[in-house]
Amino acid sequence: MKNYIFTPGPVAVPSEILIEMAKPIMHHRTKEFEAIFAEVREGLKYIYDTKQEVFVLAASGTGAMEAAVVNTLSRGDKVLVVNGGKFGERWGKICKAYGLDTQELMVEWGHSVDPADIEKALEKDPKIRAVLVQASETSTGVMHPTKEIADLTRHRDDVILIVDGITGVGVFPLPFDELGIDVMVGGSQKAFMLPPGLSFAAMSEKAWAFNKTSDLPKYYFDFKAALKNAEKNTTPYTPAVTLIIGLAAVLRRFREEGRESMYKRHALLSRAMREGMKAIGLDIYVKDVPSPALTTVVAPPEIGSSKVIKALASEFGITVADGQDQAKGVIFRVSHIGDLDKTDTLFFISAIESVLNKLGYKFNYGAGTKKASEILFGE
DSSP, X not given: OOOEEOSSSSOOOOHHHHHHHTSOOOOSSSHHHHHHHHHHHHHHHHHHTOSSOEEEESSOHHXXXXXXXXXXXXXXXXXXXXXXXXXXXXXXXXXXXXXXXXXXXXXXXXXXXXXHHHHHHHHHOTTEEEEEEESEETTTTEEOOHHHHHHHHTTOTTOEEEEEOTTTTTTSOOOHHHHTOSEEEEETTTTTOSOSOOEEEEEOHHHHHHHHHOOSOOSTTOHHHHHHHHTTTOOSSOOOHHHHHHHHHHHHHHXXXXXXXXXXXXXXHHXXXXXXXXXXXXXXXXXXOBOTTEEEEEOOTTTOHHHHHHHHHHHHOEEOEEOOGGGTXXXXXXXXXXXXXXXXXXXXXXXXXXXXXXXXXXXXXXXXXXXXXXXXXXX
């Protein structure tokens, strides 16, 4: 049986990228690698839509999240963390681990944060030095209003905005310079359609000003060292050579497709999935603005998501992600990032209809594929 991965990380990797990474490895202190790294640097600036350096770290996205904190903040700094899911919660855990005075703005799962609540918090406490948020909260499928939040911080010289763009960069518009984001992190195993192992981070001029006074401990994730080496098309320590070779190939593909086409593709696939699920009577977990990176679907309560997930795997070779914490057993999470297209989306909806029918769920069989097909291929 052929296997299909529809999880929001890791994602399906294109065959031509896998072939590129299967080539004999090269040494990282050579002109050959420096040329590839130079190409990667420019390609990342294109995807981030920035003139700033975008650092490449040999770490998962959480490594870049930690790096964002330790390169900008200082012991005892007060921070505001938007906690509306497992990854918002992770911002809080990282900040607390480094002794920061962490104030969490709790947001009900499935809902986007209200920028007015952030504004109130900033006005109430002028000692807040940073706002930390997910552009796309992967545990719930919610998209937070990054632009509106950036509008609150960009003109405050004493506050920076740190954004987890791990399932946002390359999925929907997050123009780093234009929005006035101060630090934004990304990860290879999401829209960059690579295996896990690389993460990315960009810093604004304001963030670099914060860096000058930052006293949190840093060694492997020291952005000053990363910048010094990046300017010579290299890294401070041994990089993930094979993944960077794959990244260069992915970034070429991104340039060929173009940012706007990428955003439209993700928007189309996600819309088709949401409407297809609704057509067979399933609810979408997100109550406000859904992220185009994934669709979070509420399984029929009498069945539960665990049975749906197991049936998809055993009957169709499809892997999807369960919910986490309070959403575990309640939702399943379907990705639109990675090497997925219109036919993959239609195949998944057809598979879910077959599985639900066998599990005894009553619905208008075929309504989901019909609705999605109309959206994907023209009504």
